Amino acid sequence: MQINRPSVTKYRASRARIPAERPPASGSIELVFLGTRGEIERRTRRHWRHSALLLRYGRARIMVDCGADWRRRVARLAPSAIVLTHGHPDHAFGLADGVRCPVYATKETWKLIERYPVTRRGVISVGEPLAIEGICFEAFSVEHSTRAPAVGYRITAGAASIFYVPDVVAIRHRARALTGVTLYVGDGASLFRPIIRRRDGRRIGHTTIRAQLGWCAEEGVSNAIFTHCGSGIVGRDGRRVGALLRRLAREHGVAARIAHDGLRITLPGAAWRKRRAAASGH
Numbered sequence: 223m224q225i226n227r228p229s230v231t232k233y234r235a236s237r238a239r240i241p242a243e244r245p246p247a248s249g250s251i252e253l254v255f256l257g258t259r260g261e262i263e264r265r266t267r268r269h270w271r272h273s274a275l276l277l278r279y280g281r282a283r284i285m286v287d288c289g290a291d292w293r294r295r296v297a298r299l300a301p302s303a304i305v306l307t308h309g310h311p312d313h314a315f316g317l318a319d320g321v322r323c324p325v326y327a328t329k330e331t332w333k334l335i336e337r338y339p340v341t342r343r344g345v346i347s348v349g350e351p352l353a354i355e356g357i358c359f360e361a362f363s364v365e366h367s368t369r370a371p372a373v374g375y376r377i378t379a380g381a382a383s384i385f386y387v388p389d390v391v392a393i394r395h396r397a398r399a400l401t402g403v404t405l406y407v408g409d410g411a412s413l414f415r416p417i418i419r420r421r422d423g424r425r426i427g428h429t430t431i432r433a434q435l436g437w438c439a440e441e442g443v444s445n446a447i448f449t450h451c452g453s454g455i456v457g458r459d460g461r462r463v464g465a466l467l468r469r470l471a472r473e474h475g476v477a478a479r480i481a482h483d484g485l486r487i488t489l490p491g492a493a494w495r496k497r498r499a500a501a502s503g504h
């Protein structure tokens with residue numbers, strides 16, 4: 223069964239600036255993978271900058287995460303708001319010089335970047351969905367770091383729901399987080415080998431792509447994209463890694479791909495869903 227295959231167009235990876243564009247079709251949300259590199263030394267043309275996602279919906283242009291690689295670029299990118307998953311350098315240090323737009327983060331993340339000259343600060347709390355310019359963000363706690371407590375976001379716009387979690391060992395309340403999600407955007411730090419340590423009895427680090435595909439299968443999520451790419455992906459033969467991932471994903475009944483800088487994906491909105499429902503007789 224194939225549902226919600228996203229339409230994909232390429233975008234020039236070398237440009238940090240999104241040119242003036244028409245907003246996506248009414249009810250559709252566009253995902254622009256601005257950066258797809260994890261916290262590793264290596265960078266390639268496909269995975270040049272720290273993972274960050276731009277969501278375009280109506281007139282909203284919301285950036286999720288703003289790592290150190292975005293410090294000199296975020297002003298020109300001019301998002302309408304920024305939402306952070308956690309306070310690690312590759313997710314938040316791009317705000318060190320401040321930014322004009324409002325920034326949303328959890329209390330724990332704000333503590334870590336307290337001194338940054340960001341004036342318009344919003345607080346997101348786990349379990350309290352927040353609408354930002356027509357896009358609903360619901361934060362879910364994830365295991366990843368004890369020093370920089372992280373969340374993943376269930377992001378709903380029109381009929382599409384995405385779950386975005388670039389750094390994760392495990393998602394708390396996973397079933398509620400993922401049920402009915404159109405697209406899972408997950409942690410590409412490692413394909414098969416977990417990068418997990420224990421600190422004070424708690425797990426920190428990154429789970430595998432394989433484990434996340436298992437979550438998608440269990441919760442009925444048919445599409446997955448992996449960002450925040452680690453050394454198992456960055457600098458490897460893209461076609462081979464892609465084929466490996468697709469095979470692994472198929473075993474889980476999921477369609478999956480690896481994101482690269484500049485990748486754009488449009489998720490159809492309510493009208494598309496209605497047409498499809500009518501066509502299938504529901």
Ligand SMILES: [Zn+2]
Binds near residue numbers: 308310367389
């Ligand atoms: Zn992190």
Ligand SMILES: [Zn+2]
Binds near residue numbers: 260261
């Ligand atoms: Zn990270």
